[in-house]
Amino acid sequence: MSVSLLLQSVLSGLTNGFVYGLVGLGLAAIFRGTRIINAMQGDFALLGGITAALLLERLGWPMALAFACAVAVGGIAGWLMELLLIRPLRRRGGSEDSYLLLTLGVAFAVSAFVLYAVGRDSHSLPGLGGEGIVVIGDASIRTHAVWLIAISLATMAGLRLFFAKTALGLSMLAAALDAEGALTTGINVPLMRTLTFALGGLVGGLAGILVGPLVTVYFDMGLLLTLKGFAAAILGGLANPMGAIAGGVTLGLLESLAIVTVSSGYKDVIAMVILIVIMIVMPNGLLGRRLRKGG
Amino acid sequence: MTTAQTTKPLLQVAKISHSFGGLHVLRGVDFGVSAGSITGLIGPNGAGKSTLFNIISGFLTPQHGSVQFDGRDITRDPVQTRARAGLVRTFQTPKVFAKLSVRENLMLGCYRHLSSGVGGNMLRSRRSRLEIEQMQAQAAETGERFGLGDVMERPAGQVPAGRQRIVELARGCVTAPRLLMLDEPSSGLNTTEIEQLRELLRQLNSEGITIVLVSHDMRLVDVASRVHVLCFGSIIASGAMEQIKRDERVREAYLGI
Amino acid sequence: MSPVRHAIVWGLAFALWAALPFAATRHVVDLLVFAGLYTIAGLGVAFLLGQCGIVSLAQSVFYGIGAYCAAWFCVQKGLPSPVGMAAGIVLSTSIAALVGWPILRLSGYFLALATLALGIIGQVLFLEWDGITGGTLGIGGIPRIAPFGFAFDTPLRFYFLVWPIALLLLALHHNLLHSRNGLALRAMRDSPEAAAVLGVDIHRLKVQMFVLSAALGSLAGGLFAHYVTFVSVDSFAIDRSISFLLLAVLGGVYTVWGPALGALFITILPQWLSRLGDIHAFVFAAALIAAVILLPEGFGGAIRNWWRARAAK
Numbered sequence: 001m002s003v004s005l006l007l008q009s010v011l012s013g014l015t016n017g018f019v020y021g022l023v024g025l026g027l028a029a030i031f032r033g034t035r036i037i038n039a040m041q042g043d044f045a046l047l048g049g050i051t052a053a054l055l056l057e058r059l060g061w062p063m064a065l066a067f068a069c070a071v072a073v074g075g076i077a078g079w080l081m082e083l084l085l086i087r088p089l090r091r092r093g094g095s096e097d098s099y100l101l102l103t104l105g106v107a108f109a110v111s112a113f114v115l116y117a118v119g120r121d122s123h124s125l126p127g128l129g130g131e132g133i134v135v136i137g138d139a140s141i142r143t144h145a146v147w148l149i150a151i152s153l154a155t156m157a158g159l160r161l162f163f164a165k166t167a168l169g170l171s172m173l174a175a176a177l178d179a180e181g182a183l184t185t186g187i188n189v190p191l192m193r194t195l196t197f198a199l200g201g202l203v204g205g206l207a208g209i210l211v212g213p214l215v216t217v218y219f220d221m222g223l224l225l226t227l228k229g230f231a232a233a234i235l236g237g238l239a240n241p242m243g244a245i246a247g248g249v250t251l252g253l254l255e256s257l258a259i260v261t262v263s264s265g266y267k268d269v270i271a272m273v274i275l276i277v278i279m280i281v282m283p284n285g286l287l288g289r290r291l292r293k294g295g
Numbered sequence: 296m297t298t299a300q301t302t303k304p305l306l307q308v309a310k311i312s313h314s315f316g317g318l319h320v321l322r323g324v325d326f327g328v329s330a331g332s333i334t335g336l337i338g339p340n341g342a343g344k345s346t347l348f349n350i351i352s353g354f355l356t357p358q359h360g361s362v363q364f365d366g367r368d369i370t371r372d373p374v375q376t377r378a379r380a381g382l383v384r385t386f387q388t389p390k391v392f393a394k395l396s397v398r399e400n401l402m403l404g405c406y407r408h409l410s411s412g413v414g415g416n417m418l419r420s421r422r423s424r425l426e427i428e429q430m431q432a433q434a435a436e437t438g439e440r441f442g443l444g445d446v447m448e449r450p451a452g453q454v455p456a457g458r459q460r461i462v463e464l465a466r467g468c469v470t471a472p473r474l475l476m477l478d479e480p481s482s483g484l485n486t487t488e489i490e491q492l493r494e495l496l497r498q499l500n501s502e503g504i505t506i507v508l509v510s511h512d513m514r515l516v517d518v519a520s521r522v523h524v525l526c527f528g529s530i531i532a533s534g535a536m537e538q539i540k541r542d543e544r545v546r547e548a549y550l551g552i
Numbered sequence: 553m554s555p556v557r558h559a560i561v562w563g564l565a566f567a568l569w570a571a572l573p574f575a576a577t578r579h580v581v582d583l584l585v586f587a588g589l590y591t592i593a594g595l596g597v598a599f600l601l602g603q604c605g606i607v608s609l610a611q612s613v614f615y616g617i618g619a620y621c622a623a624w625f626c627v628q629k630g631l632p633s634p635v636g637m638a639a640g641i642v643l644s645t646s647i648a649a650l651v652g653w654p655i656l657r658l659s660g661y662f663l664a665l666a667t668l669a670l671g672i673i674g675q676v677l678f679l680e681w682d683g684i685t686g687g688t689l690g691i692g693g694i695p696r697i698a699p700f701g702f703a704f705d706t707p708l709r710f711y712f713l714v715w716p717i718a719l720l721l722l723a724l725h726h727n728l729l730h731s732r733n734g735l736a737l738r739a740m741r742d743s744p745e746a747a748a749v750l751g752v753d754i755h756r757l758k759v760q761m762f763v764l765s766a767a768l769g770s771l772a773g774g775l776f777a778h779y780v781t782f783v784s785v786d787s788f789a790i791d792r793s794i795s796f797l798l799l800a801v802l803g804g805v806y807t808v809w810g811p812a813l814g815a816l817f818i819t820i821l822p823q824w825l826s827r828l829g830d831i832h833a834f835v836f837a838a839a840l841i842a843a844v845i846l847l848p849e850g851f852g853g854a855i856r857n858w859w860r861a862r863a864a865k
Binding site: 037039085088089092094095096097098100101102104105106108109111112113115116223224227230265266268269272273275276279280283 | 601605607654655657658660661662664665666668669670672673676677679680790794797801829830831833834836837838840841844845848
């Protein structure tokens, strides 16, 4: 294998990896805040991506506005989902598998709705930096990919600051770690949960507009993204949202490596096998922090 | 009720040490339980009783040391293997099968003695049908004995907590255990109920069931022939109840905390 | 209910079941055949969820294996249909045992997502290994099931093949539920620690149930292949697993006949909705969400509870 092929492979692995990491970040943040694994995290990306596509294609909105709106739609979807679906289930005493079935149901619903409303075609999104490329040695990546990596890192740093320094972030963290204690200090714990989902939705929507220009947006992209994001989250340690980025990059690089050594058709199979192996062998992530098995 | 020095103990715990994260919870715990006895395990909170219990019953693998049951090393055996060998325990908060009726809870006590496979079950083989009859009969008999006749058909989760404890105990007895380990069986019970429990334990013991009891309730532990006092992870005193009550170190351990 | 009344009710039900395909159009009977196939595959998913608390999205893989084995052994090798179906079941159960052993140690979310990952692996492999499966072009010319020259080649005839099998399997499931192991399975859900303490080997039982579930999926797939005589990868993608899960949840996983109810629902409903376009997938998903929140025991459970409440008065 030539160096340039390897380099190209690393670059594309990094790019995909940061997308997985972003999805994983949202997943882990929601898990930490509510102990629910959101099986429709990838569909937040779908919602964000398709919103951007429609606003750009059909309404001709300027790119910045469309993208901002798309991310907002993700956030609103998360907010609504918690308020209208998760809370009622909570009230009726949902068990772990019922939350899973619920989020799975929403995943299918979003996918089916997009299918019905927009059809099976894939929609492409314009990249940040247009069609520009950045050349590194013998390999190249799109300028958009560089933006993607930068934005992902900025999001991670931003969220870290948010949870560590802002009043709202600290309240959300408090509500996540000790709901009863937080209640006694006057924190509106149910609201914190809703906001957690909204945050997950925002991050998911962001992932959507970032990945859209690279792989196009289509109605059943959600499930695979969710699974890969989940793998990223586990690798990083489910209770540690920031670790998901590192986990995602690891997964992306492994996937790329697999593509050049095996075959591109098996890309997803390999990612899925990696996911299963991770769950069995290191459910606490690369750093091996103590966590209840099975989340 | 002295133990014969020549017979091997039914349960032998040897040099058990365990720590969680740098905290040493158990340090070199050694003791034996002879068949047919009632043994008490007492100690202040945080002494390591639950950890020791979990290690003996199989919910935790010790970092050092071994557990022998009936001559076999069971230190690494999974919980159900120990159960099949006759080592059965109850839990501090009673774990009944909430959605199953009390009757079905008791029926499950027979599980380890029966052997029908899933295939036979589906085809309603003769063995399957006989097993169900056996389970029903045992459940009915034990239910009567423990005074559960009036709640047999109720989902076990809807029975008041004190009686749930009885259900759990009754279910444990249906298994016809060789060694029955009881984890704080008296918490939540009033004086009369504790007295009834004492009587029950004596009865079970007289039927040949070896009992190990973890409790902080002295009235209950009184029924034990031998008591070990656990403090900060090691056994500081062993002997008959009277001896223990007079032991200086024990008084210090309890009063000093 | 007195035994005589009991017998009359069952007799009427049987007569209704037997007469139905003659009174209905060929198209409806075709749907009923699919309902039967889905009942079998869905039963596998239903008891995993209801008795073991396991959400499985891998059933499409075993369904596909059953179908492709039937196709391969009969079309490529010219062997009679029981061979193909048996081979499918052997292959499916072996894979289920091999893969199930490690992954069934996982619990809750992890396990469910592992089965989803399996479903996707299956979907891709069916596509990639087109030497065996024919890929998107599929395999055609699958012969009918024809013991002693009597071919099950019309929807009407197949109805009388698939439904007795489905009903038999439901009866076997019922027997299992009311047996020692069935009790243990239900106990395992409520308190795994207490079950272990009574000697129940939880992991082993879960693997056995997973293997059984795979066998059902495979059987349904084999029958499917011999019914439609042409199979291609589109039938064995993740959305097939989703359909099975959906019918299990909607029909109710705590009643024996829940899967049949759910299967009927998901085969009949798209017909009703076909006028509105490709909307049935969304309606199904909405129904799943509604069932999870409002009717956790599914239609079957709701009906049973209503019946019991009536009887109690």
